[in-house]
Amino acid sequence: MxxxxxxxxxxxxxxxxxxxxxxxxxxxxxxxxxxxxxxxxxxxxxxxxxxxxxxxxxxxxxxxxxxxxxxxxxxxxxxxxxxxxxxxxxxxxxxxxxxxxxxxxxxxxxxxxxxxxxxxxxxxxxxxxxxxxxxxxxxxxxxxxxxxxxxxxxxxxxxxxxxxxxxxxxxxxxxxxxxxxxxxxxxxxxxxxxxxxxxxxxxxxxxxxxxxxxxxxxxxxxxxxxxxxxxxxxxxxxxxxMSYGLGRMRVQFISHATSEYSQVRGIEQALLGGCRWIQLRMKEATAEQIVATGREVSELCHRFGAVFIVDDHVELVDAIGADGVHLGRHDMSPVEARKLLGDDSIIGGTANTIDDVRLLAAAGVDYIGCGPYRYTTTKANLSPILGAEGYLRITRQMRQEGISVPMVAIGGIEPDDVKLLLDSGVQGVAVSGTVLRAEQPKEQMKVIINKVKQHNEDHTY
Structure with a gap:
């Protein structure tokens, strides 16, 4: 022997x-x-x-x-x-x-x-x-x-x-x-x-x-x-x-430009504040502009060890060097995106109802961005507002049906909303305006991340 x-x-x-x-x-x-x-x-x-x-x-x-x-x-x-x-x-x-x-x-x-x-x-x-x-x-x-x-x-x-x-x-x-x-x-x-x-x-x-x-x-x-x-x-x-749950990806920063912060500089502030999950959203930009900015963001995320996904543009993921894509309700289907990007890419999808969630789960997405929680100025054509009660209904139905895809709340979320949202059963939050509107965006991001960490310590999801 x-x-x-x-x-x-x-x-x-x-x-x-x-x-x-x-x-x-x-x-x-x-x-x-x-x-x-x-x-x-x-x-x-x-x-x-x-x-x-x-x-x-x-x-x-x-x-x-x-x-x-x-x-x-x-x-x-x-x-x-x-x-x-x-x-x-x-x-x-x-x-x-x-x-x-x-x-x-x-x-x-x-x-x-x-x-x-x-x-x-x-x-x-x-x-x-x-x-x-x-x-x-x-x-x-x-x-x-x-x-x-x-x-x-x-x-x-x-x-x-x-x-x-x-x-x-x-x-x-x-x-x-x-x-x-x-x-x-x-x-x-x-x-x-x-x-x-x-x-x-x-x-x-x-x-x-x-x-x-x-x-x-x-x-x-x-x-x-x-x-x-x-x-x-x-x-x-x-x-x-390998599956580690959402792990550090419990807070996603969705980029946008302001009068004070460019796309790249705003993302840098989020990264400096400890965020390790970035979504590049450039709704009105050309493909060339998205690629140029995306490559800068990719290098920045790589340096911080952050996950980087791009909004909507499946065809630009490889050119940018992103880790995956977030798909809206009217974008390419997750099934088609998976065929193009392969199993190693992260694919997320947007949901507003339990029917949306069922479809996304069946399509094999890695996470679901569900919202909006409340009215937000950073996104046009909002779906119906969910509020905390809406998340409670959806997550309860997901448990009853055995749907275990991680869900991230999105839409108008402020630091004081984090505990209520995580208590409703979602696993993470996506933020945008609340960070870049703050006097010190980096510190605002730290506050949000610390609230998620504290909830992680005190609760079982």
């Missing part, structure tokens, strides 16, 4: 499956290893971010470690989220003892300190213990740029000692990313195109787990790092079509 190489991950649990232990286990298995795991924390998170976390007791972490190390004897160990000083101390003690009897074990440290959404994942006093007790055991440490900056405050940095560092460049601006491996007095550079998908959640976990697995299988550190980066790039590209 073929024996699989055991790789141990010591990390926090992610209930959404995108990061932490769940991502580690998937990665190790995909690369042909057997994943053993020690849980250090339970986190409440999804594709929008980490909402809450609680540490597992140091005693339970020690018991898990001994159960695995004494029996499965992993050839590589990867650490992720180590939330408290006590947990770091226990991990350091047990790995120090294990290395004495297994001197060839490879230890990859991924210093998980803060989530992408900004929640601290390691207590401040745990960092010093990590530096003093765990760092000396490292075969490789894999910080991103913000984590490296924190470690620099403790006197650590790439090339300052005998430990190998992989300094990840994913947080750097630009469409070219550069990871640098510092080892044995040399620097190896791994450059690659940025890949923006809804599967960005947990990339650091996947990379460090992949490297640990390849090390366990006998690859050199250089080859393991190169292979880990190649694995992650491939995994990100393959994740474009």
């Amino acid at each position: 073929r024996q699989l190489t055991t790789v141990l991950t010591i990390a926090g649990s992610d209930c959404s499956g995108g990061a932490g232990l769940q991502a580690d286990i998937r990665t190790i298995g995909q690369l042909g290893g057997h994943a053993a795991s020690v849980v250090t924390a339970l986190t409440v998170q999804n594709s929008m971010g980490v909402l809450h976390s609680e540490s597992v007791s140091a005693t339970l972490v020690r018991q898990q470690l001994r159960a695995v190390l004494n029996d499965l004897q992993p050839l590589a160990i990867k650490t992720g989220m180590l939330p408290t000083r006590e947990v770091v101390e226990v991990v350091a003690q047990e790995l120090t003892a294990y290395r004495q009897s297994h001197p060839d074990v490879c230890i990859v440290l991924d210093p998980v300190m803060v989530s992408t959404s900004g929640m601290p994942l390691m207590d401040a006093d745990a960092i010093g213990t990590f530096v003093k007790r765990l760092y000396p055991l490292a075969t490789l440490i894999t910080p991103n740029l913000p984590e490296a900056k924190v470690l620099a405050g403790y006197g650590l940095g790439p090339g300052k000692d005998q430990h190998a560092w992989l300094l990840k460049g994913g947080h750097a601006e630009g469409d070219k990313k550069c990871d640098r491996l510092y080892m044995d007095g040399h620097v190896l550079t791994f450059s690659h195109e940025a890949v923006y998908t809804q599967g960005m959640h947990g990339t650091g976990c996947r990379l460090s787990s992949a490297i640990a697995t390849l090390l366990a299988q006998g690859q050199s550190l250089t080859d393991a790092v190169r292979g880990g980066i190649e694995y992650l790039q491939s995994d990100l590209r393959a994740s474009v079509g």
Whole structure:
């Protein structure tokens, strides 16, 4: 019987499956290893971010470690989220003892300190213990740029000692990313195109787990790092079509030009405010004007890692470089659009009634923009106003009929409407005028996004 190489991950649990232990286990298995795991924390998170976390007791972490190390004897160990000083101390003690009897074990440290959404994942006093007790055991440490900056405050940095560092460049601006491996007095550079998908959640976990697995299988550190980066790039590209719900796409900004803001500048304000779903709407423009503006917007969205769709113009999606299209009730049918654009493109449709919703769901749209909520000056030829009661009726009927396509409310929505609308059963909101009419559009967008995040934390959709 073929024996699989055991790789141990010591990390926090992610209930959404995108990061932490769940991502580690998937990665190790995909690369042909057997994943053993020690849980250090339970986190409440999804594709929008980490909402809450609680540490597992140091005693339970020690018991898990001994159960695995004494029996499965992993050839590589990867650490992720180590939330408290006590947990770091226990991990350091047990790995120090294990290395004495297994001197060839490879230890990859991924210093998980803060989530992408900004929640601290390691207590401040745990960092010093990590530096003093765990760092000396490292075969490789894999910080991103913000984590490296924190470690620099403790006197650590790439090339300052005998430990190998992989300094990840994913947080750097630009469409070219550069990871640098510092080892044995040399620097190896791994450059690659940025890949923006809804599967960005947990990339650091996947990379460090992949490297640990390849090390366990006998690859050199250089080859393991190169292979880990190649694995992650491939995994990100393959994740474009994976289902993450609406995730960060719970707030859509629909563009328009004002006396103060051009199409592109208005979109930039929304992106700076944290919006990651842009619809370019240019109703009176020529195809040439839409393509020219759309290409600027595409580059801007790419830089921010935002999803970009164009209103109506299926034939311009490829020329613009958009991720998909939003179709009005009198535009091309979603079925025809899917034939032209393929399965990887996002296709949304406009609805005003439950009959519209049924037709769009049967046509296979990815989301439904339903409205208007109230009168709006940014759209001509409005359908009948729905109000909160209209959304309640439609979403209730959708549940009864088993229609699960995400619905986004649209039309005259203000920040104070967000909670009421999400309570009605829609999954997201589309905004336009309320952002660009504000004195500080960027801050207005932040307010809207924070209201959606708060609702996400407090409710089950």
